[in-house]
Amino acid sequence: MIRIVLADDHVLIRAGLRRLLEFTPELHVVGEAADGHEALRLVAGLDPDIVLMDVRMPRLGGLEALRMLRHMDPERQVVLISAFDDDSVIREALRLGARGFLRKDVTRDQLVGALHRVAAGEILPPPGISEHVISRFSELSRDFPHAVGHEELTRRELAVLRLIARGLSNREIAEALGTAEGTVKNHTSHILSKLGVRDRIQAILRGMEIGCL
Numbered sequence: 001m002i003r004i005v006l007a008d009d010h011v012l013i014r015a016g017l018r019r020l021l022e023f024t025p026e027l028h029v030v031g032e033a034a035d036g037h038e039a040l041r042l043v044a045g046l047d048p049d050i051v052l053m054d055v056r057m058p059r060l061g062g063l064e065a066l067r068m069l070r071h072m073d074p075e076r077q078v079v080l081i082s083a084f085d086d087d088s089v090i091r092e093a094l095r096l097g098a099r100g101f102l103r104k105d106v107t108r109d110q111l112v113g114a115l116h117r118v119a120a121g122e123i124l125p126p127p128g129i130s131e132h133v134i135s136r137f138s139e140l141s142r143d144f145p146h147a148v149g150h151e152e153l154t155r156r157e158l159a160v161l162r163l164i165a166r167g168l169s170n171r172e173i174a175e176a177l178g179t180a181e182g183t184v185k186n187h188t189s190h191i192l193s194k195l196g197v198r199d200r201i202q203a204i205l206r207g208m209e210i211g212c213l
Helices: 011-022 036-046 062-072 087-095 108-119 129-141 155-165 170-177 181-195 200-210
Strands: 002-007 027-033 050-054 077-082 100-103
Touching: 002 011, 002 036, 002 108, 011 027, 011 108, 027 036, 036 050, 036 062, 050 062, 050 108, 062 077, 062 087, 077 108, 087 100, 087 200, 100 108, 155 170, 155 181, 155 200, 170 181, 181 200
Parallel strands: 002 027, 002 050, 050 077, 077 100
Antiparallel strands: none
């Protein structure tokens, strides 16, 4: 059972998301919040597996709540949801450790699939948004000098990192490169170590910063 706290200031949207999730027996909404303050209280009291939280809410929005949650409970899995494709918001969400970022027009299958992947420990550069964001940040990265203080990635590691940035899973990367999934996992581990980051999202952002994406 994956236990979820929903946070959105619009009652109808919360109800709609809840209905989408109720069709999947292994997903259970344990609490609903109308703003970030309520969400933080529910997280502390209910200990959900995932917090599904709107970016824009009164009193305390999703980004601010995520920032506070990172200090209180750094391992908590948070997925942000928004009606808008805002590069700066998405980038900040990823920097703050959001496990995923979804649009409010997400389908039930996309929502359920995303929550299952996050519950399994994956971090999602989301389909549709990630391509746009990665493309935009790739343009911006050309304005950055190449960073020092990191070990150079091999040609195969660069290929893996670029496929990670496209949102591919380890299995999909293995198929694209004609190699074993275990080999991709090893490459990914080396990439994280060389870039001095702890997860795939941070590796993407670091890759943008140093100009290899």
